[in-house]
Amino acid sequence: AQKITQTQPGMFVQEKEAVTLDCTYDTSDQSYGLFWYKQPSSGEMIFLIYQGSYDEQNATEGRYSLNFQKARKSANLVISASQLGDSAMYFCAMREGAGFQKLVFGTGTRLLVSP
């Protein structure tokens, strides 16, 4: 089974609208971390937001928020007030266990923001 599933290969949104990018995960660990990264066409991986499995509040970072539903094993990224510069690939990733561990990435969602 895939550890991280991103079912939306591509998403379109109009500028200033909100968009939700889906991510579901599969783990038997009680302690894990979920991350979202943005990868523009230039190629760099930019960290956006982090959610720990024991965090009771949904993470927020500026225009980014994470809709964390632990029972459903989903960690959807919500981008509010989309901007043209948000057009990029978005990757959901998971770190299993409590220590320093590798990240397992999904296949990504390409977001296109139109004027």
Next chain:
Amino acid sequence: GAGVSQTPSNKVTEKGKYVELRCDPISGHTALYWYRQSLGQGPEFLIYFQGTGAADDSGLPNDRFFAVRPEGSVSTLKIQRTERGDSAVYLCASSSPDITEPQHFGDGTRLSIL
């Protein structure tokens, strides 16, 4: 401060040659990771160092791949007898001792095997 630095940014070489890819992590970051990203895919884990030792090398695809971090800072990923299937972007990341902090990525080395 300076981010993760990877050199070269691009490398083109012929099948069968040996290549070395370098990663200079963020100062003070004890953990260093190598990933490989093929076109249209998410990054895939190769190896992770904690200090000088490889804590997890389960992602290395075969014994042609090897990585070192002799002084606990700069790391080199070495690929012997390169094959066309090794063509990809090789990403390096580092992280601080705080596990809630993210891994910070370099811009990657685009490796093309002709």
